[in-house]
Amino acid sequence: AAITYTALVKDAKGNPVKNLRVSWATDRGTFANGNTTSTTDNNGKAVIALTSTQAGSATVTATPGTGSTATATPVSFTGDPATARLDSSNISVLPNRSIVANNVDQATYSALVKDVHDNPVAGVTVTWSTNNGTLAPANQSVTGQDGVATIRLTATAARVTQVSAKLGNTAAVNAPLVTFIGDQNTARINxxxxxxxxxxxxxxxxxxxxxxxxxxxxxxxxxxxxxxxxxxxxxxxxxxxxxxxxxxxxxxxxxxxxxxxxxxxxxxxxxxxxxxxxxxxxxxxxxxxVPPQSYRGTDITYTTTDAPKSAQMTISGRTGTVPGSIKVKVTITSPNTSLAWFSIVAPNNVEYMVKPMGTAQPEAEKTYTVTLPSGVSKSGVWKLKMDDTNSNNSSEHILKWNITL
Structure with a gap:
C-alpha cells in the first residue's frame, strides 16, 4: 500500500505559497511514478505517495524551493499477509541431532513466513502436524514481528520423525527430519x-x-x-x-x-x-x-539248572526320566549262551527284553541298547533277570551287568 505525504508551505507571514516546487527524499521505497518533486497547489500543499517492497522503517524529508528541509514522522512497511508463503528452506529445528524419547526432551521448530518480496509477515497462523509425538502448544502457532512461528515436539516412541507446516489451505511443507532415540536412563530387561x-x-x-x-x-x-x-x-x-x-x-x-x-x-x-x-x-x-553314568548291578552266579534269577541295584538322586533308551552291558564268564535270555525291570516295574532266547552272545562282554517308553524314571530300583534253558550244562557261570543312563 502507498503512504501519502502532504507538505504545507507558508511564507514568513504564514500565508500558503502556491506553485512552489518541493523536493522529496526517502531512505526506503520509491515515490509514485518515480517522481521526487511535487508542486504546491493554491492552498500551499504539495502531495506525494511512497511505496516500498521492502519491509522496515522509512524516513521521508521535504525541501520547499531553497527553504529548509523538514522531516516527516517515520513510518513502517510490513510484510504482505495476502502473499504470505512458506517453503522448506525457511523451516528449521533445534537441536538437529538425536533426541531422547522420554516425553521431556524436545525439538523446537521455527517457520519463517515471508511475502512475495521476501519480507517477514507477522500475525500469520501456521498449522503443524507430525507422524510421531505431541506438538505444543496444540498444533498451531502465530508468527511474531520477525515472521517466525515456533512449536515444540516431544515423544515417547523412538523413530525417525517428520513434522510438517502449512499456511491455511496451502500444501504442507516438510521440516528437517529428527530422530528420537530410546532413553538409556531407564534401560531394563523385562x-x-x-x-x-x-x-x-x-x-x-x-x-x-x-x-x-x-x-x-x-x-x-x-x-x-x-x-x-x-x-x-x-x-x-x-x-x-x-x-x-x-x-x-x-x-x-x-x-x-x-x-x-x-x-x-x-x-x-x-x-x-x-x-x-x-x-x-x-x-x-x-x-x-548329569552326563550318562554307568551303574554296576549285583553279580548273578548261576548254573543252567537254576531257575530264573535276578539281581538289582538302586539308583538315587537322578531327576527326570530316561531319554528314550538305556545301555545294558552284560559280561558272562562263558560266552555263546545262545539259550540264555536277559531282561531289565525298570523302576516302573515293567520288564523290557535285553537279549531274547536263541540269540547268541559269542563275546564274553556285550552292550545292548534297550528302548524304553517315555516317562520311565531314572531313579529307583532296577533289576536284571536271566535264565538259561540249557539243562545239559551244569557248570557255574558269573554274569556281571551295568546299565548306563
Missing part, C-alpha cells in the same frame, strides 16, 4: 525379554545353552549400545558381545561341568541378566543333566 534356546544341557562343558536378552527403555523402545552383565549360580555364563546390537539384543552362553555319580542329582542353573544397577532379571531355568 522378564519376557530374556529367553534361552533350550531347557537343559548336559554337564559336560561342551553342551551350551544360548541366552538372549533384549534391552528396552520404560516406553518399550529398543536400546542399542547398552552393556549387560550376566550371572549364574551354577556353571559358567559368558557374554558373547560387550554391548546390545541395533535391536537391543545381546547373547550369552552357559556351560557346566558338574561331575555326576549314582548319588549326584541333576541340578538347575539359574541365570540372571541386568543393566547397570537395575534389579537382575531371571532367565528361564536350565536343567544341568
Amino acid at each position: 522378564t519376557g525379554d530374556l529367553a534361552v534356546n533350550k531347557p537343559s544341557i548336559v554337564s559336560n562343558n561342551v553342551d551350551v545353552a544360548l541366552f538372549t536378552a533384549q534391552v528396552k527403555d520404560v516406553n518399550g523402545n529398543l536400546l542399542p549400545g547398552v552393556a549387560v552383565s550376566w550371572q549364574t549360580d551354577k556353571g559358567v555364563v559368558t557374554g558373547m558381545a560387550p554391548l546390545t546390537d541395533n535391536d537391543g539384543k545381546v547373547t550369552a552362553q552357559l556351560k557346566a561341568d558338574i561331575p555326576g555319580s549314582a548319588t549326584s542329582p541333576d541340578s538347575v542353573a539359574r541365570v540372571t541378566a541386568k543393566v547397570g544397577s537395575a534389579t537382575p532379571t531371571n532367565a528361564p531355568d536350565v536343567a544341568l543333566v
Whole structure:
C-alpha cells in the first residue's frame, strides 16, 4: 500500500505559497511514478505517495524551493499477509541431532513466513502436524514481528520423525527430519525379554545353552549400545558381545561341568541378566543333566539248572526320566549262551527284553541298547533277570551287568 505525504508551505507571514516546487527524499521505497518533486497547489500543499517492497522503517524529508528541509514522522512497511508463503528452506529445528524419547526432551521448530518480496509477515497462523509425538502448544502457532512461528515436539516412541507446516489451505511443507532415540536412563530387561534356546544341557562343558536378552527403555523402545552383565549360580555364563546390537539384543552362553555319580542329582542353573544397577532379571531355568553314568548291578552266579534269577541295584538322586533308551552291558564268564535270555525291570516295574532266547552272545562282554517308553524314571530300583534253558550244562557261570543312563 502507498503512504501519502502532504507538505504545507507558508511564507514568513504564514500565508500558503502556491506553485512552489518541493523536493522529496526517502531512505526506503520509491515515490509514485518515480517522481521526487511535487508542486504546491493554491492552498500551499504539495502531495506525494511512497511505496516500498521492502519491509522496515522509512524516513521521508521535504525541501520547499531553497527553504529548509523538514522531516516527516517515520513510518513502517510490513510484510504482505495476502502473499504470505512458506517453503522448506525457511523451516528449521533445534537441536538437529538425536533426541531422547522420554516425553521431556524436545525439538523446537521455527517457520519463517515471508511475502512475495521476501519480507517477514507477522500475525500469520501456521498449522503443524507430525507422524510421531505431541506438538505444543496444540498444533498451531502465530508468527511474531520477525515472521517466525515456533512449536515444540516431544515423544515417547523412538523413530525417525517428520513434522510438517502449512499456511491455511496451502500444501504442507516438510521440516528437517529428527530422530528420537530410546532413553538409556531407564534401560531394563523385562522378564519376557530374556529367553534361552533350550531347557537343559548336559554337564559336560561342551553342551551350551544360548541366552538372549533384549534391552528396552520404560516406553518399550529398543536400546542399542547398552552393556549387560550376566550371572549364574551354577556353571559358567559368558557374554558373547560387550554391548546390545541395533535391536537391543545381546547373547550369552552357559556351560557346566558338574561331575555326576549314582548319588549326584541333576541340578538347575539359574541365570540372571541386568543393566547397570537395575534389579537382575531371571532367565528361564536350565536343567544341568548329569552326563550318562554307568551303574554296576549285583553279580548273578548261576548254573543252567537254576531257575530264573535276578539281581538289582538302586539308583538315587537322578531327576527326570530316561531319554528314550538305556545301555545294558552284560559280561558272562562263558560266552555263546545262545539259550540264555536277559531282561531289565525298570523302576516302573515293567520288564523290557535285553537279549531274547536263541540269540547268541559269542563275546564274553556285550552292550545292548534297550528302548524304553517315555516317562520311565531314572531313579529307583532296577533289576536284571536271566535264565538259561540249557539243562545239559551244569557248570557255574558269573554274569556281571551295568546299565548306563
